[in-house]
Amino acid sequence: MQNPNITILKTEILSDNWYTLNKVTYSIRKKDGTEETQSREAYDRGNGAVILLYNRVSRNVILTRQFRLPTYINGNATGMLIEACAGLLDHDNPEDCIRRETEEETGYKITQAQKVFEAYMSPGSVTEILHFFIAEYSHDMKINDGGGLEEEGEQIEVLEFSFEETLKMIDTGEIKDAKTIMLLQHLRIKGIL
Structure with a gap:
């Protein structure tokens, strides 16, 4: 079940030379009900x-x-x-x-x-x-x-x-x-x- 407080807005590939480095921009609903846009890098090398x-x-x-x-x-x-x-x-x-x-x-x-x-x-x-x-x-x-x-x-x-x-x-x-x-x-x- 997906988290209803998170919405992925955009995923950009920064590198796919060895494995894949993505920059993910997402919206997160905070405890007070407001939403905030954040972005993080995530390295995907498989499991x-x-x-x-x-x-x-x-x-x-x-x-x-x-x-x-x-x-x-x-x-x-x-x-x-x-x-x-x-x-x-x-x-x-x-x-x-x-x-x-x-x-x-x-x-x-x-x-x-x-x-x-x-x-x-x-x-x-x-x-x-x-x-x-x-x-x-x-x-x-x-x-x-x-x-x-x-x-x-x-x-x-x-x-x-x-x-x-x-x-x-x-x-x-x-x-x-x-x-x-x-x-x-x-x-x-x-x-x-």
Whole structure:
């Protein structure tokens, strides 16, 4: 159901080079009944999915490390970020997407993933909603080295850490990626590891 207090007046494309940056002008009815016209920019990059692979026996998790330009230009000296495996849906449903991304990025072939929640990651400027998953892994599920797709310019390092180590890495700032922190905390809160 659409919000009756919001009317979209105009949408202008400011850029569609990588994804789409729109300037949206809209009317909003305020609590006092008056209307005000506002405009905001919203970046539309599609929706995504993220997964945290975990092993109950070893109490380990699989994460990745790759260069992230926005973090580099915002003070991350190396630009490298440790994070959970993730990707854009690209017209797939979230479960199919995350199985594909898991295999491409980590080299693990999973058959089942448990969806745990959805979240907007930066609702003030980005339209993306992220579907969060967890799945158990074992080393016999490893079918290739992972590392991402060369044609997409991906150079992804696959990492295996103890769960306890990752919690310390959050405290030290070695892990700063929000989606990864959320999934690690989910495992902790639910007592999965």
